[in-house]
Amino acid sequence: MKLLTKLSYLLACTFLLIFINCGGGSEGDPIAEDPLTKQVSDLLAAQTWRVSSVTNDGNVRDEWSDFTIKFTSNSTYTGGTYATTGIPSEDSDKLVWKTSGSWTFGSDGTSPSSIVRNDGVECALTATATAANIAMTIADPAGRADGFYGNWVFKLVP
Secondary structure: OHHHHHHHHHHHHHHHHHHHHOOOOOOOOOOOOOHHHHHHHHHHHOOOEEEEEEEEOOEEOHHHOOOEEEEEEOOOOOEEEEEEEOOOOOHHHHHOOOOEEEEEEOOOOOOOOEEEEOOOOEEEEEEOOOOEEEEEEEOOOOOOOOOOOEEEEEEEEO
16 A cells, blocks of 8 residues: 555656646747837837937928937836927927927827827837837928928937
């Protein structure tokens, strides 16, 4: 009887060792990351993003060459704040970017492919640790700021 008990114990330990060492994949497999968390991580990867190019309706806008933007995130990674520098001196340029504001993800708060600024402008967003593109449409402000409305694309680098 003692032999049967020891054999059962040994068999149980063997099965446990086999199951513990099975599955789980290799150590090189990437761990799946929530898309919102990934996008925030990529936005925050650069302490400050600087412009590599800016276009408005396909036309290069060199006056934005000194523009920088820094993003921060809230603790739930659903939004945060931004701060900018280098906005051109034309008053109408503040229609494109303000010096600071807040943002949330997507129109429903869950889309990592867009951010909505606190002024209501929704911006298409693609970001990696090494590059970010922000595209947005600024509505025509009744002709008062001709040339500042339209489709804007900001290509940014760390």
